[in-house]
Amino acid sequence: MKGNGPAYEIEDSPVNDSIVFLPPEGEKRFFMRLFLKGAAMDRSSGVPGRSRNLLLDPFPRRGSLVAPQQVHGTDVIAASGGAALPARPMADGVLIDRCGIEASLRFADCFPVVIASLSPSPRIVLLHSGYKGTVLNITGRAVRSLLDEKGADPSKTWAWIGPGIGREHYFRKKDEPWTQRGIETFSRHNIAEDGDDVFFDLGGEIRKQLRDAGIGEEMICSVPLCTFRDNDVCYSYRRGDRENRLFLLAWME
Template sequence: MEPFVKKIQENQPDLFTIDSWMEPYKELTAGFTSRHGGVSEAPYSTLNCGLHVQDKTEHVIRNRQLLAEAVGLPFDAFTYGEQVHGNEVAVVSLNEKGKGRTSRESAIQAKDGFITQEKGIVLCAQFADCVPLFFYDPVQQAIGLSHAGWKGSVLNISMATISLMTHTFGSRPSDIRAAIGPSIGICCYEVDDTVASRVYTVLSEIQAETDEQLTVIRRKANGKYMLNLQELNRKLLIQAGILSSHIEVTQLCTSCSTDHFFSHRKEGGSTGRMVAWIGLR
């Protein structure tokens, strides 16, 4: 069953929410934006939430405000980082609340993962093919969100996020729920030897068997490879101590579904960005 459920409401952006989390945990909000329901013009039409593309700043800010209105939390709760495809994770306190929502300069700098225990903070990260990783510890009431492109994945940002939750909040990996959100799938993600060699190194480090490796990466006749970043991150989450029964994995591919999502790869780089969000009310 697809964990990211599409929600269409009149005069609001189309959103994909993690209902299997939000229904039992009423304090939680978590999900992923679509490309529909905003004010941006082509090629960023319409719900572009990325300030770093060539869209009009006022349009991006309005789109982010529309997201906040649809989620039902104040705009000043939504907190953004300046992502760099690394594995650095920030602990977000009330001092950082609302950073980056209206400018890149005010964002939490050079971070690709974010964790907090603070109520009223919504963690946000931006995507257009990379893998969004959501974390929720219902015992310690802690949340996390990470951005895992191929670089962040092989740098094991999932482990970095879980380790920091454990160290900072006393979370136990066995209590943490994780969700892997819409991103480019193995159906569409072709990579070269440089990327493939890094992936094979990681698979070797976690002692993945040959048949397990084939679920992550497959060599093509043209010498390139098809890569499943979602499955790679699922394996890394399990390696970090998350129970497989506590991991939700989307079936949605951003490249296959440009009717719903922006895709950097499919659209040649000239496109918008979605936002993954998670917060505690």
């Protein structure tokens, strides 16, 4: 999918297919890819260092790899040598603001959110937003922090959402405490109740969080794959994928 705003394309590869996140205007400084269900990711069993090593032939290493232990929170760490493997700091987001370092996150129903900006200087933010992260608004917090910097320009900032589990397939029991937090937090447009089940549109809520934090609608791109429905190309925890993960990898050229 290409246009005047942020876009994506699915690239076939004998090593492992991937989604390429594409900024507009031919911007080439950002490398941002989500590696889908495939041969390399099947072999890696969700281990980030192993995932990266299996991709070295098509994508040579650009630096140490930051691969935080994801805990469904809101902390975002800066990509640095001290945070790189074998260290596994607890966080659900990584900020890249320089060349020579790589960042990664892993997914199996939770939503990847990728933000790239040229102002006040080039940077990439990778976020892991599952149900709890969406309730806690990791996306809105990260965008506000980014745009609060002196010289930040929303017109030079783009965001991509997904793929993650779709609204038809993500539900929780109404009497669970975290379900009540979601009912209180989410827009009513992103909630549907069916008896004791409450369905949540995580992707729709993340899109709202991006807009509310200052990213224009035209600067947001959603990937319309559902990890549960499209289990032939995506890993889904709710479909039984306990170890394997989609692998989000990024760096700046």
